[in-house]
Amino acid sequence: MAFSKIIGTKISGITTVLPYNKEDNLELSALNLKQKEELIKHTGIRFRHVAKEKAQSGKVLFKSGIEKLLELLTWDKSSLDVLIIVTQTAQSPIPSLACQIHGEMNFPPTTLAYDINSGCSGFVYGLHTASQLLVSLDQQGKRAILCCGDVSTSLTEEFDMAVKPIFSDAVSVIGIEGNKGGESYFNLETFGKGKNAISMQKNTTGDWMRMDGVDVFNYAVKYVPNNIKTLLERYSNENNTPKMYVFHQANLLINNSIMKAIGVEQSVAPNSLYDYGNTASASIPLTLSLNWASDKFGWGLFSGFGVGFSIASALVRIDEIKIAQPEFINI
Amino acid sequence: MTSELKFLSFTSKEFQVQDGLPSMATEFRDLPNWSSLNALIFISAINDAFGVLISSTDLSKSKTLGDLFTIIQSSK
Numbered sequence: 001m002a003f004s005k006i007i008g009t010k011i012s013g014i015t016t017v018l019p020y021n022k023e024d025n026l027e028l029s030a031l032n033l034k035q036k037e038e039l040i041k042h043t044g045i046r047f048r049h050v051a052k053e054k055a056q057s058g059k060v061l062f063k064s065g066i067e068k069l070l071e072l073l074t075w076d077k078s079s080l081d082v083l084i085i086v087t088q089t090a091q092s093p094i095p096s097l098a099c100q101i102h103g104e105m106n107f108p109p110t111t112l113a114y115d116i117n118s119g120c121s122g123f124v125y126g127l128h129t130a131s132q133l134l135v136s137l138d139q140q141g142k143r144a145i146l147c148c149g150d151v152s153t154s155l156t157e158e159f160d161m162a163v164k165p166i167f168s169d170a171v172s173v174i175g176i177e178g179n180k181g182g183e184s185y186f187n188l189e190t191f192g193k194g195k196n197a198i199s200m201q202k203n204t205t206g207d208w209m210r211m212d213g214v215d216v217f218n219y220a221v222k223y224v225p226n227n228i229k230t231l232l233e234r235y236s237n238e239n240n241t242p243k244m245y246v247f248h249q250a251n252l253l254i255n256n257s258i259m260k261a262i263g264v265e266q267s268v269a270p271n272s273l274y275d276y277g278n279t280a281s282a283s284i285p286l287t288l289s290l291n292w293a294s295d296k297f298g299w300g301l302f303s304g305f306g307v308g309f310s311i312a313s314a315l316v317r318i319d320e321i322k323i324a325q326p327e328f329i330n331i
Numbered sequence: 332m333t334s335e336l337k338f339l340s341f342t343s344k345e346f347q348v349q350d351g352l353p354s355m356a357t358e359f360r361d362l363p364n365w366s367s368l369n370a371l372i373f374i375s376a377i378n379d380a381f382g383v384l385i386s387s388t389d390l391s392k393s394k395t396l397g398d399l400f401t402i403i404q405s406s407k
Binding site: 035038039042043161213214215217221222257260 | 366367370375390
């Protein structure tokens, strides 16, 4: 699958929850001051939110985000048809985190629930899956909750300066529902030859996420611009030109190179790197939440890319959406 | 300015080399400030300046600035 269009769903709301605790890249003990300043200048990342307790934090963050979304949209759990969790840090492979949360939050049996193992492209993949599931439902009212995010710091080794200064913990929870006027268009691609660009590798101290920064840069800069260009060539016209481009927040070097390649100005492509770092599949909804304004109602272009190597972009009509500013909890 | 000289001048600026231009025989891992971050910055700058992406496989096989220059020339 590459191109896909979904008619009949819309994003209704977004909440984002992060650990209150944050770390400062200027305080990294493994680097000298000049190295730290270079790191912040080129990655764009100063602060990272870090859960102090790793094992249960993902579930706590997701449950908190779901509660806040239900309140924001005044949705009752009994009206939910779909619960999808996009994560790579579920801590235990079975049962799925979606089933655990379904049980602990008393969702009804009619809410289907499963996990999607996906990282930085996961928001767009999750949006596609949840929207497609809603379209397939044989009923009038249709509602889905899509949860995206990771406790990535549970995978980072203390002195790995290619990984630790980049990743930050966060989850976003997105409400999606059936809507006659809703339109979204997708370009979903996989470049599995790039599977080693970001991977888990064992050493004597544990099993850690490793990143080949040059490989990630190459895959992203080589393939993401074309993924976006071909999506827009196929589906964009004068009526649905994106007013805002929200990219996965990888690092400034990669994001600036992608924007330059497709000719997008910073004024229409917000970033959240300085204060939030790379928050994996939460980065697009988090950045959208921080920069949303009512005068920007219209069409948005989302592009996620990373571990896999996986790339997914979406041209989405956004209207009448409720967005809560990020909240912080002490975990 | 020859393309070789342009590349050496570009490299010198990127790594803030103080004592004259490096040569094509210079092993780039011996340049001041070489690190995994600066490798990425260098690859990004080469992409900006020459429109060529150096892969991590090509980078790990290369030793000298001449090796990188050959890749850039053959990829153009």
